[in-house]
Amino acid sequence: MSTVVHAKKRKVENHSALTELRQRGFVPAVVYGYKTEATPITINAREYEKALRLDGKNSIVTLEIDGKKLNAVLNEAQKCALKGTLVHLDFLAVNMSDALEVSVPVNLIGDSVGVKEGGILQQPNREVTVKVKPSDIPESIEVDISTLEIGDTLAVGDIRSTSTFEILDTDDFLLVTVSVPTVEVESTEVDEKATSEEIIGAR
Template identity: 50%
Template sequence: MSTVVKTQKRDKKENAKLRNSGFIPAIVYGYEVESQSIAVSEKDFTKTLREVGRNGVMKLDIDGKSVNVVLSDYQTNVLKGQMIHADFLAINMKEELEVNVAVNVTGTSVGVSEGGMLQQPNRELTVTVKPSDIPDSIDIDVSGMAIGDTLTVADIREKVDYPITNEDDYTLVTVSAPRVEEETEDTEEEPETTTTTEE
């Protein structure tokens, strides 16, 4: 388990001031915790997040009480790439919960080798798992996929170690045919003709 991340209570009016002083405005709610606005040290939180991963369990020190939490949601500043707000869900380590886990595609599909295009319309799966067993990602081997093939939850449900809550028709990967450049009149160059008149 990672080190405990210290928190402090915050006033929502002070969000900008907190960010400028190295803190991330946040909210914590869930198991045996009254929903409240807090702030966490950006430095300590970022370090802990690197240690446990996006779905990992971390500990928050809230008024001297150590609380097990997972990062439920967050917002980032697109331009600066900094986290500007975080939502923490307090959890019971003995009970299962639903979490979103990244899908990691492995292997090179037959279809891609033949010029096809691999697409991932959905890059996460929702699984039910105990906090201590939350995976960083779920690997999916696509090496057997040919052009025109589609991989859905139904195809992998029995191969994954965790119950998946998404529907069977939830599409994860497709291999489409290579794009063919359409010839148009605009792209076809017609030979120039000149008209001359005899005097």
């Protein structure tokens, strides 16, 4: 069952009016999509942040707009760079019977063998795009990295066959790399430079 978030229609307002709205604890937003024209709305910031904590950003919410209910998923959230507070929200109204494309975080599990040996773990892409029905949207996709050694990489093609979701990214879409450590090499270069300087100084 989706969380109900109460909203009200609003007029398109200027910057100062939107600032005042946020100061009163509300977030300007817009909803569009399935059988829904783009509609500016206002949402109680505290109520929506509570829903985020309980269900996650990819969950379906029931927007109750002036008594009318519709199912929607968060499409984009803008936050204040300094305070981290919500500034604006975009909601996509959805048909619960139709699959949609959504970005899902990649959650790494396990301890890489290569990292234990000193390798450097990097995650070039932290999300993948999946096609899934709204009720089945995962909060994240777990990827086991425990067998990765130094020099190994892991891409979408490596997890596609074991994933229960249809991943739309290409097989070469890189998710994880375990690279060779560079600290020791740099340290050696510094030591060699210092030794050379000492020899020159002793002459």
